[in-house]
Amino acid sequence: MQNSLRLKQFLTIPLFVVTTSIFAHSSFSELPSGSLNTFGPKNEVDYHENWKLAGFNDDTSKGVHLLGELKKVKKHLLGKTTLSAADLEALSSAIAKDSSLFADNFKVIKLGLEAIAQYESKFGGLFTTENRTKGGFDRKASGYELENLMLVIMQSVIDYSYTEANLAAYPKLFNNRLFKTSSYFPGSVVQPADASQSFTIKINGTHVRKPGTPANYETEDARRPTGCYLAPGSIAKVTVPSSLVGIGATILVGAHTWDLTKKPTIKRMDRVTTKYEINSNTTTIANPLGGGVYINVPYQNDLGILNITLQNVVRSPYYARTVANKTSLSDWLNVERLRAAPWTDIETDKVMMQVPTSWIYAFDGIETTMDDWDMAMDAISTLLGRPLLRSKTVIYMQVDVIKRGKANFPGYPQSNVDYDPYTDYKGYHSSYLTDGPRNERRYLTNVLFHEQGHAEKIYKFKGEIESMINFLWVAVHNKKFGVELNKAFEESFNGYGISHSIEEAAISWMITENFRTGNPMSSQTREYRQEFSYQPRGHAKYADLVRLFNWEAIEDFYANTSKMWDRGEINYSFPNRVNEIPTDDRILRMSQAAGYDLRPLIHFWGIHPIDSKNLEAEIQNNKLKKSTAIYDQLSYYKTIVPMDNTTFRNFGLEDFSESKIQKSSYYDHVSQSYYPGFLKKWWNDYDAAEGQAAVNQIQNILDLYFPDGRPEVDNTSCSEVTPLSVKSSSTTGPENTLDDNPATTWAPKGDGEYLLYDLGEVYDLCDFEINFKNGQTKLNYFDLEVSWDNQTFMVVKQGLSSTKTRTTYDTYSISRKARYVKIIGRGNETDDWNNISDVKFYFKQGNNL
Numbered sequence: 001m002q003n004s005l006r007l008k009q010f011l012t013i014p015l016f017v018v019t020t021s022i023f024a025h026s027s028f029s030e031l032p033s034g035s036l037n038t039f040g041p042k043n044e045v046d047y048h049e050n051w052k053l054a055g056f057n058d059d060t061s062k063g064v065h066l067l068g069e070l071k072k073v074k075k076h077l078l079g080k081t082t083l084s085a086a087d088l089e090a091l092s093s094a095i096a097k098d099s100s101l102f103a104d105n106f107k108v109i110k111l112g113l114e115a116i117a118q119y120e121s122k123f124g125g126l127f128t129t130e131n132r133t134k135g136g137f138d139r140k141a142s143g144y145e146l147e148n149l150m151l152v153i154m155q156s157v158i159d160y161s162y163t164e165a166n167l168a169a170y171p172k173l174f175n176n177r178l179f180k181t182s183s184y185f186p187g188s189v190v191q192p193a194d195a196s197q198s199f200t201i202k203i204n205g206t207h208v209r210k211p212g213t214p215a216n217y218e219t220e221d222a223r224r225p226t227g228c229y230l231a232p233g234s235i236a237k238v239t240v241p242s243s244l245v246g247i248g249a250t251i252l253v254g255a256h257t258w259d260l261t262k263k264p265t266i267k268r269m270d271r272v273t274t275k276y277e278i279n280s281n282t283t284t285i286a287n288p289l290g291g292g293v294y295i296n297v298p299y300q301n302d303l304g305i306l307n308i309t310l311q312n313v314v315r316s317p318y319y320a321r322t323v324a325n326k327t328s329l330s331d332w333l334n335v336e337r338l339r340a341a342p343w344t345d346i347e348t349d350k351v352m353m354q355v356p357t358s359w360i361y362a363f364d365g366i367e368t369t370m371d372d373w374d375m376a377m378d379a380i381s382t383l384l385g386r387p388l389l390r391s392k393t394v395i396y397m398q399v400d401v402i403k404r405g406k407a408n409f410p411g412y413p414q415s416n417v418d419y420d421p422y423t424d425y426k427g428y429h430s431s432y433l434t435d436g437p438r439n440e441r442r443y444l445t446n447v448l449f450h451e452q453g454h455a456e457k458i459y460k461f462k463g464e465i466e467s468m469i470n471f472l473w474v475a476v477h478n479k480k481f482g483v484e485l486n487k488a489f490e491e492s493f494n495g496y497g498i499s500h501s502i503e504e505a506a507i508s509w510m511i512t513e514n515f516r517t518g519n520p521m522s523s524q525t526r527e528y529r530q531e532f533s534y535q536p537r538g539h540a541k542y543a544d545l546v547r548l549f550n551w552e553a554i555e556d557f558y559a560n561t562s563k564m565w566d567r568g569e570i571n572y573s574f575p576n577r578v579n580e581i582p583t584d585d586r587i588l589r590m591s592q593a594a595g596y597d598l599r600p601l602i603h604f605w606g607i608h609p610i611d612s613k614n615l616e617a618e619i620q621n622n623k624l625k626k627s628t629a630i631y632d633q634l635s636y637y638k639t640i641v642p643m644d645n646t647t648f649r650n651f652g653l654e655d656f657s658e659s660k661i662q663k664s665s666y667y668d669h670v671s672q673s674y675y676p677g678f679l680k681k682w683w684n685d686y687d688a689a690e691g692q693a694a695v696n697q698i699q700n701i702l703d704l705y706f707p708d709g710r711p712e713v714d715n716t717s718c719s720e721v722t723p724l725s726v727k728s729s730s731t732t733g734p735e736n737t738l739d740d741n742p743a744t745t746w747a748p749k750g751d752g753e754y755l756l757y758d759l760g761e762v763y764d765l766c767d768f769e770i771n772f773k774n775g776q777t778k779l780n781y782f783d784l785e786v787s788w789d790n791q792t793f794m795v796v797k798q799g800l801s802s803t804k805t806r807t808t809y810d811t812y813s814i815s816r817k818a819r820y821v822k823i824i825g826r827g828n829e830t831d832d833w834n835n836i837s838d839v840k841f842y843f844k845q846g847n848n849l
Contacts, residue, residue: 187342362427467538521606
């Protein structure tokens with residue numbers, strides 16, 4: 001199985017062009033006597049006879065040709081001939097073409113190993129400090145013909161020769177056979193002093209489907225660490241229970257499974273792992289580079305906790321908090337992190353990672369870090385309606401010498417963080433892997449959640465493919481780490497110089513030509529290119545949804561989606577449909593989850609119904625109420641539209657310098673993405689007319705969905721609720737507003753002084769009453785805001801005032817659900833003094849949460 005896959009991979013290896021002088025390698029001499037003692041005449045005969053007896057291929061016509069090519073390499077390495085750059089390049093191509101013969105031709109394997117040993121005896125291992133390839137080299141650069149040739153041979157050996165059959169037939173051929181590049185990557189470790197020593201460890205042998213919509217990589221094998229490491233050159237044995245035999249389970253040596261063939265810079269061998277099918281209770285394994293040992297459990301197997309025994313391996317640092325294994329803090333601090341293997345496995349039931357041991361052996365905070373990672377994964381799973389404990393970890397992260405793609409990518413593992421094997425990290429390196437997502441909130445952490453969003457296969461509106469995935473960050477940091485919603489939203493996209501609050505995201509959308517002319521937000525790739533992608537406004541609708549209706553609104557939507565998937569009522573599994581879910585169906589189901597008609601909010605954010613009449617009928621059939629919260633929010637958005645050129649420019653200058661805007665290219669100019677080119681296009685032309693057009697569009701949305709104006713709660717059955725507490729921005733007696741005594745007041749001086757009431761729980765508020773001191777003689781001004789959590793406040797109304805007609809209380813509608821109410825004083829008609837005697841709140845009975 002492995003060999004056929006490797007052949008396909010090898011046929012794609014590009015031909016390499018060389019740059020260094022070909023004569024740099026012409027002074028080779030024969031290796032010292034005994035340095036290749038396994039290749040002496042007697043051993044060669046023994047191995048060859050065993051090979052024939054085992055039924056392996058020998059002198060086919062292709063084999064003869066390949067042997068001839070390898071002999072040319074060996075003669076060049078020994079200095080008996082000198083090959084030109086073109087000759088070396090031709091040899092690379094020929095050997096790569098016939099690389100599958102390294103699987104079943106004894107002489108080919110033997111000669112390949114001899115060539116590798118000859119090269120390393122003179123030049124050291126590839127990429128090591130003594131080798132000219134230290135630091136890596138360009139795959140197409142000239143001067144590296146010999147190095148590229150050696151990589152082809154080494155890759156052929158590791159891809160094809162390290163089979164269990166070969167190890168069994170020729171243990172002496174492979175025993176103590178290591179590639180010296182292993183000291184660079186994956187790293188050095190001393191072989192066990194006692195080859196008979198064994199370790200038994202438990203793994204989770206269960207990997208079955210869990211409820212909910214499927215995520216990427218879910219049906220691939222589950223990788224289970226053993227906490228053991230195979231030293232380069234060692235041959236080990238792995239013994240497993242019979243339940244693992246013959247079901248497609250495999251043993252993986254080396255964790256770094258990404259093929260780096262397409263990387264333009266070569267910084268390690270392209271493929272560094274070996275894999276062995278488990279066809280009997282005991283399997284022999286080896287890898288000339290060494291590596292951690294893992295059991296791959298196939299999908300839909302429920303085998304429970306299994307004991308795995310490994311012989312002739314070393315223990316590697318391992319921190320576990322899983323159903324199968326648990327590492328105490330004491331064991332971590334005093335034993336596990338001090339083990340000598342170069343890579344450390346860290347896993348919970350929700351998170352797995354491999355990091356260099358040099359990053360971790362002096363790290364004390366492992367428990368706090370993994371607590372935070374588990375909390376982050378819980379936020380993601382809850383948001384998306386998936387179980388907290390999945391069949392595999394929610395995320396799997398891995399460090400490598402170079403990130404695996406041209407850009408950042410998801411994956412199992414996600415490999416977007418690199419390290420320098422030449423650097424002594426002295427036991428600790430600050431990274432989001434080690435520090436955790438709570439404290440490490442820079443660009444790469446942002447990337448991690450963005451790519452995890454792709455891996456989760458989130459069900460989205462069309463156009464949201466590169467935006468909605470950023471919302472995972474908001475859920476993690478707001479729900480689990482207590483970051484205020486707007487702040488978490490600002491941090492959710494940390495690229496291209498844009499960091500927007502929800503209001504700023506709204507402005508960046510309202511100033512566009514598409515919004516001003518009543519068009520949907522565009523996902524087209526031409527003039528209106530990517531109005532969603534890589535921009536906060538693309539996923540701001542979800543932040544608005546949360547602050548208006550709390551997290552349950554979106555969590556219930558995805559939970560219901562998962563239940564419908566499990567019941568077979570929806571099926572969006574064919575390619576890319578998760579990125580373009582039917583619009584009206586999604587609007588309806590989101591509205592059902594929120595308990596309100598969400599059409600106006602979603603319409604504002606650029607998603608318009610496809611069949612308006614039919615969707616209207618469905619909204620009516622489901623008795624979904626019109627939302628005062630949405631009405632108030634859209635009304636507020638009218639007040640923040642830039643209404644002149646100066647305001648428009650000032651908004652753009654918060655994100656980009658004027659120089660960057662003016663120097664943007666024509667391509668950027670025609671693009672309607674919120675980038676410098678868009679601002680340049682409207683730099684001189686945006687003015688009052690454009691601002692008014694945006695305001696008019698919001699009013700059109702309000703008129704369309706709220707023909708009767710602001711929805712008000714029927715206050716005929718409302719009851720008074722006494723606040724649990726009240727605080728003030730000043731110390732001027734806020735408690736006086738709750739004593740029902742007109743002689744006592746809260747009277748601070750200053751625009752923006754406020755009262756904050758905690759009602760004790762979330763209520764469906766009808767209205768509230770205020771008794772202003774001297775309310776009959778002066779107009780008193782204030783704003784009203786509400787909040788669910790005392791972090792994120794939403795404007796209910798601005799510019800409210802007393803009536804000058806009442807001797808006691810003025811009444812104002814709230815018609816919103818909230819726990820916290822903030823009254824912000826704006827002074828009075830003659831000065832900036834605020835003066836309130838008493839405040840009362842009323843709620844609709846039976847509707848509090």
